[in-house]
Amino acid sequence: MAATMRAFVMKGLDQVGFADKPVPEPGPNDAVVKTTRALVSAWDVHTVNGTIGDRKNLTLGHEAVGVIHKLGSAVKRFKVGERVAVNAITPCYRCDNCQRGYTSQCQEMLGGWKFANIKDGVLADYFHVNDAEANLTVIPESVPDEKAVYTTDMMSRGFMGAEHASVPIGGTVAVFAQSPVGLMATAGSRLLGAGLTIAVESDPQRQELARHFGADTVVDHTQGDPVEKIRELAGADGVDSAIECLGSQEMFEACVRATRPGGSISVVGYFGEGDFVRIPRLDWGVGMSDKTIRSGLCPGGRERMQRLLRLIKRGRVDPSPMTTHEFKFEQVDKAFHLMAAKEDGVIKPLIVFD
Numbered sequence: 001m002a003a004t005m006r007a008f009v010m011k012g013l014d015q016v017g018f019a020d021k022p023v024p025e026p027g028p029n030d031a032v033v034k035t036t037r038a039l040v041s042a043w044d045v046h047t048v049n050g051t052i053g054d055r056k057n058l059t060l061g062h063e064a065v066g067v068i069h070k071l072g073s074a075v076k077r078f079k080v081g082e083r084v085a086v087n088a089i090t091p092c093y094r095c096d097n098c099q100r101g102y103t104s105q106c107q108e109m110l111g112g113w114k115f116a117n118i119k120d121g122v123l124a125d126y127f128h129v130n131d132a133e134a135n136l137t138v139i140p141e142s143v144p145d146e147k148a149v150y151t152t153d154m155m156s157r158g159f160m161g162a163e164h165a166s167v168p169i170g171g172t173v174a175v176f177a178q179s180p181v182g183l184m185a186t187a188g189s190r191l192l193g194a195g196l197t198i199a200v201e202s203d204p205q206r207q208e209l210a211r212h213f214g215a216d217t218v219v220d221h222t223q224g225d226p227v228e229k230i231r232e233l234a235g236a237d238g239v240d241s242a243i244e245c246l247g248s249q250e251m252f253e254a255c256v257r258a259t260r261p262g263g264s265i266s267v268v269g270y271f272g273e274g275d276f277v278r279i280p281r282l283d284w285g286v287g288m289s290d291k292t293i294r295s296g297l298c299p300g301g302r303e304r305m306q307r308l309l310r311l312i313k314r315g316r317v318d319p320s321p322m323t324t325h326e327f328k329f330e331q332v333d334k335a336f337h338l339m340a341a342k343e344d345g346v347i348k349p350l351i352v353f354d
């Protein structure tokens with residue numbers, strides 16, 4: 001009989017709980033990782049609420065690090081027992097879209113996202129990783145698991161937001177919403193050399209974290225039009241780059257309005273409602289403003305992850321102030337409900353495995 005493990009699952013729509021599952025086995029190119037630290041994500045809450053449809057007994061979670069438990073026969077680059085990070089997206093790196101350089105869109109749109117979507121996620125004692133040589137990264141000795149785990153989604157996605165916004169050295173950036181990913185977009189803008197980083201946020205705790213992660217100033221969008229404030233701070237033309245981190249029609253419009261002609265608007269937020277996203281026509285220069293609007297999911301892969309881990313190792317960024325709560329795995333349901341209710345000033349709950 002196969003060995004069993006504990007998993008935290010979506011039992012069905014709006015239902016979560018624990019389940020016993022067999023410990024996964026690797027195929028020739030795969031790995032199985034024993035989980036040591038994980039984070040609970042707002043995505044897990046969306047998933048349980050039905051955004052990707054109904055799922056039965058699907059293990060949740062896509063942000064985790066651990067130790068290699070078993071390797072497929074064709075995996076030569078790694079050894080059992082190594083401490084590894086795995087990005088939230090685990091593309092195949094062989095299909096047409098991967099070959100074109102868009103690994104988040106592996107096979108099909110958003111197809112790089114497999115954990116807790118089309119296969120079991122990482123909120124379990126063990127999890128399966130496809131195409132291990134491309135998707136595993138050894139964590140440097142000096143980087144603890146509780147920091148490394150932020151490279152798996154928050155850092156990669158937030159930094160992508162800044163990269164896609166083509167932040168010029170010394171340029172001006174507005175980062176809309178200081179969600180965990182927004183905070184990392186703020187940190188990423190600073191790392192890319194922004195001369196003025198403006199965070200847009202109303203929550204005092206998140207405003208403080210935004211300053212900690214490199215915002216020069218914070219604009220509260222509930223106290224008047226944030227675009228007017230941004231123009232006062234950055235100049236009448238608007239900012240070079242705007243980053244949308246909430247998935248809000250209102251904030252997306254503000255991004256287009258706040259950006260100068262020829263500037264870049266980068267979308268990181270998840271747009272979960274309605275059939276269309278509207279672009280303000282005049283601020284878009286009636287379609288001729290040379291403004292770029294760019295979207296993306298979460299760049300993954302060994303090399304990307306190594307770079308993110310290098311930033312932590314070198315002390316360029318420390319994501320751990322985003323950890324507001326800590327739970328043992330047997331209490332992950334509490335962490336999930338905290339995330340769903342957005343109570344107690346939760347930013348990210350860290351899950352600790354035995």
Ligand SMILES: [Zn+2]
Pocket residue numbers: 091092093094095096097098099103105106107
């Ligand atoms: Zn692919």
